[in-house]
Amino acid sequence: MNRRFHHTAAIAAFELRQRIGSPTLLIGAAAFAALLALGHWLYWNAPPPRPDDDRLFGYAYITAMFVSLRFGIAADTTSGFRDLLAGNLTTPRRYIAGKVQATVTFLLAFAPYAFVLALAFSAGDWRYALWYPTLFTLVAALFLPAVFAAELALRIHYPVAVVIILFFTILAALEPFYGIEAVVRFLGLRTERFAPESLLPLAGRVAIAGILLALLAELASRSLRAAPPKATRRR
Amino acid sequence: MVPLPDALTPNPTWRLRVEGLGIRRRRTWIVAGFTWEHHPGHIAWITGENGAGKSSLLRVLAGRARPTTGSISWDGPPGQRPLRLYYHPTMGLPPRSTLGDWRRLLASLGEGEPTVPGAWTLDPGRAPADRRLGQISTGEARRVLLAGLLGRAAPFLLLDEPYEHLSAGARDRLTEILVRIARESVVVVATNREIPARAADGPVLRLDGTRVEPATAPREVL
Numbered sequence: 001m002n003r004r005f006h007h008t009a010a011i012a013a014f015e016l017r018q019r020i021g022s023p024t025l026l027i028g029a030a031a032f033a034a035l036l037a038l039g040h041w042l043y044w045n046a047p048p049p050r051p052d053d054d055r056l057f058g059y060a061y062i063t064a065m066f067v068s069l070r071f072g073i074a075a076d077t078t079s080g081f082r083d084l085l086a087g088n089l090t091t092p093r094r095y096i097a098g099k100v101q102a103t104v105t106f107l108l109a110f111a112p113y114a115f116v117l118a119l120a121f122s123a124g125d126w127r128y129a130l131w132y133p134t135l136f137t138l139v140a141a142l143f144l145p146a147v148f149a150a151e152l153a154l155r156i157h158y159p160v161a162v163v164i165i166l167f168f169t170i171l172a173a174l175e176p177f178y179g180i181e182a183v184v185r186f187l188g189l190r191t192e193r194f195a196p197e198s199l200l201p202l203a204g205r206v207a208i209a210g211i212l213l214a215l216l217a218e219l220a221s222r223s224l225r226a227a228p229p230k231a232t233r234r235r
Numbered sequence: 236m237v238p239l240p241d242a243l244t245p246n247p248t249w250r251l252r253v254e255g256l257g258i259r260r261r262r263t264w265i266v267a268g269f270t271w272e273h274h275p276g277h278i279a280w281i282t283g284e285n286g287a288g289k290s291s292l293l294r295v296l297a298g299r300a301r302p303t304t305g306s307i308s309w310d311g312p313p314g315q316r317p318l319r320l321y322y323h324p325t326m327g328l329p330p331r332s333t334l335g336d337w338r339r340l341l342a343s344l345g346e347g348e349p350t351v352p353g354a355w356t357l358d359p360g361r362a363p364a365d366r367r368l369g370q371i372s373t374g375e376a377r378r379v380l381l382a383g384l385l386g387r388a389a390p391f392l393l394l395d396e397p398y399e400h401l402s403a404g405a406r407d408r409l410t411e412i413l414v415r416i417a418r419e420s421v422v423v424v425a426t427n428r429e430i431p432a433r434a435a436d437g438p439v440l441r442l443d444g445t446r447v448e449p450a451t452a453p454r455e456v457l
Contacts, residue, residue, distance in 0.1 A: 003347065010343030018332050080327035087299070088320050088384060089344045 004097075007090045011098025015072050016105060028068030033117055035060035040121035052193070057118065057132040064110070065140055066160045071099045071148055073220075074155045082224070092224035096217045103144070111137045127194050135191060138202050142187065143167075145212040152220055249317070249390040250274050250310040251296065251421045257304035258291055265291050265442065269305070275390075277437030278417045281425040287442040289425040290323065290395050296423055297321035297393040309391055309421075319391040320384055324399050328380055330369025334362055341383045349388035351416055357408055358382035374400045385412055392422045410434050 019025050039056025073096070076082035086095040111133045119129035143163055150159035150166075174183050184190050188202035256269040265288030273279045281289045294300040296307065297319050309317040328337060357378050362371050371379070377400045385392070394413075398406050410431040416422055417437070430439065 006346065007344055010340055013343075014332065014336055014340045017336050018329060022331055076329065079329050080325045081329050083323070084326040084328070084380065084384070088322075089341070089387060 004094055007094040008097040008101055011085070011090065011095060012101035012105060015099060015102035018072070019068070019102070019106060022068075025068045028064040028066075029113065031067065032060045032064035032114065035063060036117055036121055054132055055122070055128075057114075058136065061114065061132075061136040061140075062160075062164070066158065066164070069103070069107070069140065069147060069160050070157060071103050071151050071159075073099055074151050074157050074159070077155055078157075086224050091221075093218070093221040096221040096224070100148070100213065100217050104141075107137060107140055107144075131194050135199065135202075138199060138206050139189065141206045142202065142209050145209050145216055148213060148216050148220075152216075248312050249421050250308075251391060251423070252308045252310060253296070253305065254307075255305035256295070256302050256307065258288065258295055259303040260288065260291055264303075267304075271440070273421055273423065273438065275417060275419050275421055278413055278434050279421075279423045279437050280430050280439045281423065281442065282427075282430070282439060283442030285427070289427075289442055292440075292442065293393050293395045293423065293425045294321075294323075297391075311390055315390070317391060318387075318389040319393065320387060320389040321393045321395075322381065322384055322397055323395040324397075326380065328368040328376055330367065332368050333365050334368060334371070334379065335364030337368060337379065337383070338364070341386070345387055350386055351388050351412070353415070354386040354412055355382050357385065357405065357412060359405075374402060374405065377401060378405055381409065385416065388416075388420070390420050392416060392420050394422075394424045396426060397424060398426060398428050406431070 035056050039054070039060065043050055043055045073082065076085070082095070086092040090098075114133040114136070115129050118132060119126065122128045143160075146163045146166070147159045150156065150162040154162060156162060171180060171183055181190070185201075188205040190198075191202065192198040250272055251274075252272040254270050256271075257267045258265045281292060283289050291300070295302045298307070298309070299321055309319060311317050359375050359378050362375065368376060368379070381397060392413075397409060397413075401409060410433055413422055413424065414434050417434075
């Protein structure tokens with residue numbers, strides 16, 4: 001394996017092993033399960049016709065991401081681990097790439113967990129269990145660049161909180177001028193339930209978000225790179 | 236104490252060179268008009284009072300900060316990467332990771348890279364691999380961290396207060412490792428402590444106001 005990818009994969013694996021044992025992941029996973037269970041309890045106890053909603057899937061997913069979605073760069077900065085790794089044992093670019101890879105892997109790994117729980121609570125409703133984890137994984141991926149920027153700029157351990165606050169602030173600010181619907185459409189968030197083709201605009205924006213994330217990662221790795229002294233000369 | 240393998244040989248090809256270096260922190264000059272060069276062979280020491288600017292100078296020498304004036308070069312054989320390892324006391328290990336995970340990461344990152352024989356002996360190796368890094372003592376954590384860092388062979392090694400939190404035995408072992416690394420690499424250490432006698436044959440830079448006083452024997456200075 002190419003050394004660059006080898007380093008990136010090693011850092012990603014290290015980060016993921018840290019997360020697996022972390023209380024925040026356990027709390028996030030437990031909160032997701034509890035809220036989804038509550039949503040389904042309300043659903044199954046509602047008099048027919050039962051409501052055609054997400055049965056608290058959205059709240060459950062956002063809560064889980066609120067506590068567990070992060071790149072881990074702020075925590076490494078606090079502990080002094082980032083300084084140790086980036087520039088000494090690997091390059092800043094590989095370090096950042098490893099963190100991004102770990103976060104994307106985490107996001108993708110959460111989807112099957114959400115799917116299994118959704119399938120179990122909905123008593124085998126495949127369409128429901130496939131639709132919401134897919135939709136919310138795409139939504140989370142759409143906001144990854146914002147999460148990355150918030151974590152790096154503010155060095156906070158819960159960047160999703162900032163992104164949520166910012167999102168609703170911007171939404172409120174734009175609402176008088178464009179209306180919420182226009183903003184929602186702009187972000188590709190207007191979808192039709194259980195209609196996969198309605199996810200295409202969102203998927204397109206996720207691809208753009210991926211490019212944006214790569215650019216931000218490059219900027220971040222440049223800012224971490226050692227500042228070269230003036231008039232450096234090498235023989 | 237485990238004897239260190241004698242695999243490192245003097246390498247005079249690397250050179251740290253400083254010309255007319257000036258470092259200003261806020262409105263105070265720490266160093267001004269400093270010209271100096273250092274080769275492998277002996278450890279160079281930076282000493283001075285608290286706040287004298289030892290860490291700032293070392294950061295600049297490591298290329299982690301820009302000098303206000305002057306230039307620094309890390310010269311070496313053509314085509315070889317002048318890797319600079321830099322340590323400062325606020326570096327740490329992620330508390331939630333285990334020793335085993337850390338060692339696995341080190342092994343992965345160091346695969347195919349030149350290593351320093353015997354640097355691992357600084358790692359006390361007492362704690363089990365599944366012990367979290369946040370649960371080992373401060374001194375043990377320093378040793379684990381330093382062992383990992385020093386295990387990577389690099390032509391330039393710049394250490395800021397590496398003796399902090401180490402026991403007397405660990406300090407001796409660290410000195411022994413540094414002396415061996417210094418035969419082949421440019422090693423500069425900033426310290427508040429007394430310079431170990433076995434490594435006292437290198438130059439000492441004493442920071443005193445804006446002056447840097449190079450001295451050949453540390454006892455003339457301390």
